[in-house]
Amino acid sequence: MKEDTLIVTAGRSPEDNYGIVNPPVYHASTVLFPTVAELERSQQERLNNNTVYYGRYGTPTTFAFQNAIANLDGGYRAVALPSGQSAVLASLMAFLKSGDHILVVDSAYGPTRALCNGLLARYGITTTYYDPLIGPKIEVLIRPETKVIFTESPGSQTFEVQDIPAISEVAKKNDCVVILDNTWATSLFFRPFDHGVDVCIQAATKYIVGHSDAMLGVVTANEEYFDLLQKTALDLGAPAGPDDLYLGQRGLRTLRVRLDRHMSTGLELAMWLESQPIVKKVLHPGLPSNLGHSIWQRDFRGSSGLFGVVLQPTNKHAIAAMLDHMELFKMGYSWGGYESLIIPTSPSGQRTATNWDPSHPTLRIHAGLEDPEDLQKDLEDGLQRLENASGC
């Protein structure tokens, strides 16, 4: 089946549900068994796909979502978690123990860093951050106790594209698990398992849910690593909620058309912004001016709507003059919904392995599904206010 058909059909089984198109929302803790034999069988098979045993182990609502994502990712099986952050936590806890060492990309999502520097450090796990553009040279950072290489490509603030195939090759030679946070690209724009990734995380909160109204995470693993991942997720005892799972599987059905639009609008705005004098650089892997663009061209099948803008030096007051009065680009955390967003970012405060020049303010833009011309006009007016206030 082609991907665009898969995205519409994966995880659905109307024949098991009175012909109703979408998988129903099962709210469940207790599941009843008619006989001792059935109860025991279910207990033994509770980790199998689609076994309904007890609410925390998943219901048909959970399986519909997990099966669809595993299918689209091209992995073995997936586990759903209640947020992207809990998906990061489960993935790290699964493959690390006290005394281990992990390599984490310097451009990783802030709370992933906080998790490594806080909780993991308290449990005796040491982190080394590495340059996102390190490629195969990552080998020099590997120690005997290095167990995991954590990647996020592109990073969701500075948008460097990592050479995942090269890193995976080194990881395989050194018995390290490669974990990728693939939230930016989703399975549609980056096929993790084709590039040597072992464990793929998505904050489904973003593009998969797509409507900014649910928190959801999902991790797909290859066959070698799935059991440990599943066991850890169950030990953490935090299943994804049924209504959020439902919204995740529903969002999937339109992911392709939404992503295509996020891509075209994002690129259009990025190219226009690149020509503006007050803009120093646009951080978008789809632009030839970006480091990592050739790797993106080689490995990715598209770009989503999230990118960064580095401005010429200005002041806080001017940034506020721009952002406080935007008509369509609203300020708020997260991204991947239908709506456009803009926030000031501060990458320099979040890096240790590489330098980021703090004298140039940066913005992060999410290109939503509004009309691209309206969005450009909103940015144009905003940049005008920024310029006017810059001299003050």
Ligand SMILES: Cc1ncc(COP(=O)(O)O)c(C=O)c1O
């Ligand atoms: C790249 C990335 N990974 C993970 C997460 C965490 O997802 P959630 O907010 O669902 O916990 C985020 C959230 O912004 C993110 O941007």
